[in-house]
Amino acid sequence: MSTAPFPHLDAGAVTRLLAPAAAVEALAEVLRDGLDPETCPARSAVPVPAGELLLMPAAAGDWAGVKIAGVAPGNPALGLPRITGGYLLLDGATLRPRALLDGAALTALRTPAVSALAVRHLTAGDRPLRVLLFGAGPQAYGHVDALLAVRELASLTVVARDPRRAAGLAAYARGIGVPETRTGTAAEVADADLVVCCTTAREPLFDGRRVAPGAVVVAIGSHEPDARETDTALVRRAEVWVEARTAAPREAGDLLIPEAEGATGPGHLAGTLADLVRRPAPAAPGPAPRLFKSVGMAWQDLAVAVAVHRAASLGET
Structure with missing residues (x-):
């Protein structure tokens, strides 16, 4: 059974599609709608020779997703980013892939948004x-x-x-x-x-x-x-x-x-x-x-990834 291809949103697309203010509001919205961070699955961390692999799954409402991130302390000396990885966004009802996002760009967007939301309050x-x-x-x-x-x-x-x-x-x-x-x-x-x-x-x-x-x-x-x-x-x-x-x-x-x-x-x-x-x-x-x-x-990654995906979908219509 064939499946429709799903988009790959690279770092430039993630940054272009969602402004910081919109990322802050995406986080605030899911919290206002009742998401409970206390039930979010714990991060899994696996030591590897280059550093650490992080696995961060989450599900809420109509969506699910998982980020696989690499933390490689030696990368900056090689002219490479310390944080690498990708985010797979899934349909919550069927778990079919809906989009693949650049994980480092997503992290660079969602972490400051979390801080800014706290600072706002x-x-x-x-x-x-x-x-x-x-x-x-x-x-x-x-x-x-x-x-x-x-x-x-x-x-x-x-x-x-x-x-x-x-x-x-x-x-x-x-x-x-x-x-x-x-x-x-x-x-x-x-x-x-x-x-x-x-x-x-x-x-x-x-x-x-x-x-x-x-x-x-x-x-x-x-x-x-x-x-x-x-x-x-x-x-x-x-x-x-x-x-x-x-x-x-x-x-x-x-x-x-x-x-x-x-x-x-x-x-x-x-x-x-x-x-x-x-x-x-x-x-x-x-x-x-x-x-x-x-x-x-992980719930933060999911909230912002959904907002990025929705912005991309609106751009296609």
Whole structure:
């Protein structure tokens, strides 16, 4: 029995078809419609000689899908992307393939969208934000785009190991409308309204005691229980938000390490992304910083992949 061919949406198509604002709204929509992230299947991680293979399946409503991602730490030295892979989008009723999407481009779109959705709910919209961003790779660029979709930015300071790449990101942000951009240092965390961590670091990037009261920190760089971008001092004093109460105890080293040290307990969570979307906005920032720790979940890939596929289908009509 023959089957109709299904489209392959390469990296350029994924980026072209769905703007960051639309990706943010796709995530918010599925949460408002009742999707429960707590029931999302856990990520499978398989060590391989080049790094790690990740398998991320999900199903919701009329759709199902699975991302197979490769994490190859040695690739950047070869001039290749660290994240590789593909996303197979399936019809939910029959599990027949409907589209194949570039997995790295999908990840580069959905992860910043998750952060931006959290930022939209955790920050006040009455004034532009001063942002300190750690990292200068694809996720850092994606986060600049996504943040601009939900908030006005007063300034962006980039902190990265490679000064040339940091300057490149600052120039990019300036070119798309951020009025004040430059490179800086981790010590400037004290002056930021929003701190965004988009790195492969395994140790804390800054002193959490220096984060200003009421500031928001977003950490997305790690999904490993023994790696973190933020320190125990920040987690201890912060109001902590996560994607799901089931996922964070499996993979969020930023939270697991302080707990193992006895600095926090398993109940040290203010709530989840679904709580933020479905409930009234949290009270105005108080003396505690707010930390949103993201590990990346399969339901997010599915939601954004469906939105990309729908945009492609509309373009064909």
